[in-house]
Structure formats: structure tokens, C-alpha cells
Amino acid sequence: MESDLDIDLRSDTVTTPSEAMREAAANADVGDDVYRDDPTVNELERRAAEAVGMEAALYVPSGTMGNQIAVRTRTDHGDELLLERESHIYRWELGGAATLSGVQTRPVDAGDRCVPTPEQVHEGITERDLHRPGTSLLALENTHNYRGGAAIPKDRIDAAAAAAHEHDVPVHVDGARIFNAAVALDVPASDLLANVDSVMFCLSKGLGAPVGSMLAGSTAFIEDARRVRKLFGGGMRQAGVIAAPGLCALENVDRLADDHANAARLAEGLDDIPGLSAPEPETNIVVVNVERTGDTATEFARACADVGVGVVEFDQYTVRFTTHLDIDREDVETAIDRVATIV
Secondary structure, X not given: OOOOOOEEOOOOOOOOOOHHHHHHHHOOOOOOHHHOXXXXXXXXXXXXXXXXXXXXXXXXXXXXXXXXXXXXXXXXXXXXXXXXXXXXXXXXXXXHHHHHHOOEEEEEOOHHHOOOOHHHHHHHOOOOOOOOXXXXXXXXXXXXXXXXXXXXXXXXXXXXXXXXXXXXXXXXXXXXXXXXXXXXXXXXXXXXXXOOXXXXXXXXXXXXXXXXXXXXXXXXXXXXXXXXXXXXXXXXXXXXXXXXXXXXXXXXXXXXXXXXXXXXXXXXXXXXXXXXXXXXXXXXXXXXXXXXXXXXXXXXHHHHHHOOEEOEEEEOOEEEEEOOOOOOHHHHXXXXXXXXXXX
16 A cells, blocks of 8 residues: 655665666676676675675674574574663564574664673673573664664674673674664674674665665675575575665665754754754764654654654654655655644
8 A cells, every 4th residue: 555654754675766776676686696697786795794894794684684694694593682772682682582583582672872891891791601592692873763763883883792702702783774773873784793793784874775784794694694595485586686786775874964954954943843852963863752742653654644754653752753865855844844733
């Protein structure tokens, strides 16, 4: 069914591919990627690894699959995964660590800091013994989706990673929007990731590709991850037709600053509406508290949809607005005006 949301702010996954992306898909050189014969996929993996400062990368259908491949590759059944309690892997991936990898999760509350402190990492890591499973992976997230798209500074990532490495525990970053963090902090993504062991980032969010994510790390890690991708059903064949738009998407990093500026204006306008509270965002995600309107998040989201504005529920009284490359400043102003009419 076609959406009636003419200003769709539910997510930056709702973008439609540009004409350049469609042309790239139509004209892509292809081969069987399971045999590593697809030149377009090979080029995408090379450029993606370079973009995040890793040795190698693997093209995967989705960010969730990329994260779960990393968990499975780094852990054994019964091991423990240390992660932030509001992280995407823990909150939004259907218990995949347990289901797909047989891993027990140990969540840490990092609060607004978003990344566990070194002390929390040291305390959270367990050594393998007769009674305890042992921690085999620390997972971080940048930007942090649930915390309002917070861009996590390099020093926090480095400090948590250093603490984990003291225990010989590798570090994976769910970097679905890592380039949003890089643009917001004015730091290359490769610098933000210099001291971690692997990262997943999405081509299909702010970068605007129609499908696909990248998992990057050492050459040895990616070789192991390739087998797990096959196990999870992610071995694609002539995938160049969807990888080609991904190459175009890598050119969209700098324009993420436009999304951030639009999000800042959106938050400002919504915060001026009586009954709404919208803190200034760090990137492209605006989390709005609607409790003073008397509506729940469900009721508020439904009312927004009735006026053609798409949002998603976060909690009982919070909703998320997300700017992206299909939203311009005029759309933002219109969305503010429409929301004002329903409050």
C-alpha cells in the first residue's frame, strides 16, 4: 500500500534512490558475488574499507545482519556480550545475539554518555572460569539512535575500547550512522574508529542507497565473517545491481550536514509549540516528548500521520523525527506548521 505521508520523517531509511543511483544500478558490471566475481561489489567493499580505515569490508543486506555477523564471528555459544542497555543490538534486533549466536548479553547503563566508562567496562567484563561464561565482545554504538542520534566523541570510544583490550576483548561498533557522527564532530570516520576492531555502517540510511550495509575490520575477520554471512543466508549473487547505488551513496557523506541543519531547525520549531519538548539534536534525529499534550506517543504519531507527517514512537511519551536527503527546509517548515495544528 502506498504511503500517504508526503513529509516522511519516520526514518532516514525511507529515501528513494536518485536518478544517478538508478542509472548506476541499470549499468552495473555484475558477477556471482559468492564466487567473488562481482566487480561492483568488490569495488564497493574496497572503498568502504578505505572510508572507515579498515583493512577489508563485506557487503551485507542490512545493518542488523552486519551486527549479528560480527557477534557470531567474535563469539562462541555461551559467551557473554557486553553492550549498552539502550543500544540497537540489545533493544531492536529481536534478541539476535541469543537466537543466532547463543550468546548471553550483559547490558550496561551508560546514560546520556551513551558509551560505557572504562570503569563500567572493567566491571562488566567477566573472565571465563568454571562458573562464568567469559566476555568475548564489547559492542558500542555511534551515533546512538535511542539517545537522540548522539554523536559520540573519539575519546569516549577510545577509552572504552582500551579498557576492553586490556582484557583481550575485541570491540565492535554499530556505526549505522557513523558518518553522521563524523560530520557532526568534524572528524574523519576512520579517526573515530582507529582503536576498535570492527564496524558496521549503513548505506541505506543517511547516505541514501536503496539497500545494503557494510561490515569492516581486519582481513582475517572479514574472511571469517564471509562464512557467517553465507550461514545467515546473506550470500548474494549478481549483487552489483544493488551495490552500484551504494558506491553513489559513499559520495553523500558531506551533505549529511544539511540533514543536521534541518534537524536543528525542526527541533527549534517543535520546541516552540506549547506541549512539546524537543532538545537540540546533535545529528539528524529529533526526539520529542509529547506528554504535556495529553497524548501518548501512539496517539500523537497517529495524529501526525493524519496530516501527512510520518514519525515513529520511541517510548510511551516520546516520538522520533528523522531528517534525510528527501527532506528540504521547506518540508521542515511545513511539518512544523502541520504539527502545530494537531497539538
